[in-house]
Amino acid sequence: MHQRPTQFPASESHRLVNEDRRKRQPVEIIVQRIGPKVGEVIADLGAGVGYLSIPLADEGATVIALDFQQDMLDGLRERDNGLERIRVVRATLPEIPLPDRSLDRAVMVNVFHEVEDKERLVSEISRVLRSKGRISLVDWQARETERGPPLHERVPMEKAPSYFPGFVLEKSYDDLNYYHLELRRE
Numbered sequence: 236m237h238q239r240p241t242q243f244p245a246s247e248s249h250r251l252v253n254e255d256r257r258k259r260q261p262v263e264i265i266v267q268r269i270g271p272k273v274g275e276v277i278a279d280l281g282a283g284v285g286y287l288s289i290p291l292a293d294e295g296a297t298v299i300a301l302d303f304q305q306d307m308l309d310g311l312r313e314r315d316n317g318l319e320r321i322r323v324v325r326a327t328l329p330e331i332p333l334p335d336r337s338l339d340r341a342v343m344v345n346v347f348h349e350v351e352d353k354e355r356l357v358s359e360i361s362r363v364l365r366s367k368g369r370i371s372l373v374d375w376q377a378r379e380t381e382r383g384p385p386l387h388e389r390v391p392m393e394k395a396p397s398y399f400p401g402f403v404l405e406k407s408y409d410d411l412n413y414y415h416l417e418l419r420r421e
């Protein structure tokens with residue numbers, strides 16, 4: 236029987252920012268690999284409580300944080316010290332309620348495997364990205380790990396680029412628990 240992917244519950248949001256996560260998936264490394272530029276407009280798709288949105292805004296990017304759980308967005312607002320460069324938008328992916336060609340980059344950290352209609356999501360990302368816009372995709376390795384979503388829901392690193400027709404894989408990082416792909420729109 237077809238089952239929808241498991242969704243990370245807002246009641247567990249403390250696990251998105253605790254010490255254990257900071258050790259296993261340091262946000263500084265993700266930000267360094269992304270290399271955000273001052274003034275860049277970035278959508279954090281499935282932003283949670285802003286593990287990535289806040290450091291990206293601290294680097295000078297304008298961040299649009301989207302999530303379908305209002306509690307996550309409220310948690311982000313509690314943590315962001317009133318940073319004006321972050322805008323929160325409640326939205327259910329694959330829909331991205333943003334104008335065409337309005338973004339320099341979209342980022343998804345530990346989210347892609349949770350979205351059921353991946354093809355539609357990628358088509359939405361293509362619509363909202365400017366030409367040469369980038370997508371940063373970080374997700375769980377599709378192998379047994381100490382923690383993480385069910386194995387059968389994970390997207391293998393080798394297969395992930397095939398979900399992004401019209402994008403070129405510029406960089407890839409193959410870590411123990413996670414992978415990070417940097418893709419650019421052709």
Ligand SMILES: C[S@@+](CC[C@H](N)C(=O)[O-])C[C@H]1O[C@@H](n2cnc3c(N)ncnc32)[C@H](O)[C@@H]1O
Nearest residue numbers: 243251281282283286302303304327328344349
């Ligand atoms: C594992 S958490 C990761 C949060 C954040 N990216 C991070 O790295 O801390 C997954 C997030 O994606 C959000 N999410 C999952 N499916 C979604 C959907 N279809 N639309 C919007 N948000 C979604 C969840 O609400 C949750 O906040």
